[in-house]
Amino acid sequence: MFSQLPTLGVGLGFREPFRGELFLRRGEVDFLEIIAEHYMDASAEKARELELLAAHFTLIPHAINLSLGSAEGLDPVYLDKLARLVNGLNPPWWSEHVSFTRAGGIDIGHLSPLPFTDEAVEVLRRNVCEARERIHAPLILENITYALAVPGASPMREADFLAEVSERADCGLLLDVMNLHANALNHGYPVEDFLARLPAERIVQLHFVGGHWHDGVLIDSHSRPTPDEVWSLVEKVAALAPVKGMVLERDENLPPFPELLAELERARRIGREYGRWA
Amino acid sequence: MGLAETQRALARLYTDARLRERFFADPFKTGEEFGLGRDEAEQLARLSAPQVNFFAGTLHAKRLQEVRDLLPLTVRALGERAAPLFRAYAETNLPGGIKKHRADAAAFADYLAAGDALGGADSGWLADLARYEKTWLDAADMPRGVIARRFRFPVNAIARDVLRGNTQPAANPQNTLALWFRLSPGHRIRHSVLSLPF
Secondary structure: OHHHOOOOEEEEEOOHHHHHHHHHOHHHOOEEEEEHHHHOOOOHHHHHHHHHHHHHOEEEEEOOOOOOOOOOOOOHHHHHHHHHHHHHHOOOOEEEEOOEEEEOOEEEEEEEOOOOOHHHHHHHHHHHHHHHHHOOOOEEEEOOOOOOOOOOOOOOOHHHHHHHHHHHOOOEEEEEHHHHHHHHHHHOOOHHHHHHHOOHHHEEEEEEOEEEEEOOEEEEEEEEOOOHHHHHHHHHHHHHOOOOEEEEOOOOOOOOHHHHHHHHHHHHHHHHHOOOOO | OOHHHHHHHHHHHHHOHHHHHHHHHOHHHHHHHOOOOHHHHHHHHOOOHHHHHHHHHHHHHHHHHHHHHHOHHHHHHHHHHHHHHHHHHHOOOOOOOOOHHHHHHHHHHHHHHOOOOOOOOOHHHHHHHHHHHHHHHHHHHOOOEEEEEEEOOOHHHHHHHHHOOOOOOOOOOOOEEEEEEEOOOOOOOEEEEEEOOO
8 A cells, every 4th residue: 555655755844934945946845744733723824825835845744733642532623623634635645643642631742652562552543543534645653752661561662563553553654763763872772673673665754854962862853954873774764665755854943945955855865776766 | 550541640740840749759649649549650650750850841842942933032032031931831831722832822921921920120021022922923813803902112123123133122111002903814914013202
């Protein structure tokens, strides 16, 4: 199923500050990833912005608060609004995270880790099925960074957990290689072993970007140029997985736009070298 | 302990610093408060307190980052005070929903503009600047209509100064009236500011 998805190439996570330059140089950006929540209950300006972006780019909606890992189930109002947005855009796929952001009436405000357990796999499977009944495009799930290991019965390794989730929920994977790099360093495991355990045929898209160190912990702050170690991971994944797209996910400390384009060009060359696109 | 119970407990621990401190000091007693049995409290107590505190810190940082995007001049003008002020505000304010960052920015602006949070000689114009930026957010959400606000300081001049990098503008009180209006959903916001000579 994932082999039949269209090849998109290299894209940018859309950020409003570079909107003007993006349109001036739109031939150098193959597609955009948009934060879905920015266009739900949208103001008139944001709705116009979405229309303009959709007229010129393939858009991949990237949701951040559906909370697919919530054992309490999905928020039906939120799901309804997200479904209207995604179905309206009719994208080749959409993405969310292997995490939870809500529980007990509290909106945590960020992606929180799950225990790597069978129960969590089943929760994700159930919630993904419910989302799939409303949202028609294929779903790919992103791995997150985690500062702590959540306790649970008989936990698996993270890679095995992601493999189980993707296979039992029948989803693709959005492999964030910066998150993988950070987790591998912060929690001390070899990335080669992690990559070997993932179902490569399900890796549809990558995220890449740089982070920063704080108190001995590598943070996925999306605030720095992509470092060499992450480029090396991009190459490793491009070699083994039939990825359809790679997205530069720079949020903070935005550099001059040509520097972002230079990173896209490097990703484009990697994809070409490994036969992912022409 | 089921995943639902674990997540409910974690959501409270991540977002409530005082509860977190009490829990790690005495997991069984505090765990009882949110309905955890002894085994459940023991399981959660195995979490690393420094790691949980670190994660809770990243939640604040994430919220402040979003608020900075929505109130850029206010946060710039606050400088080093932004992070501790936001932390103090965030301990008792946790908005939710699709527009939670927007609600956070509005509530933080209200927190700065009301009470004694700011202090200091610049508290007057800083409070006005926060209200001014917050009103721009309100206007952006308005499909049509008029918003009028009165300020004690010449906020548009202050905003221009801060935008140019001067975070200590020479701000003397001057009654100022600002209007935001939009004719219809398809129209841009129009904005007008008048500083009065009294």
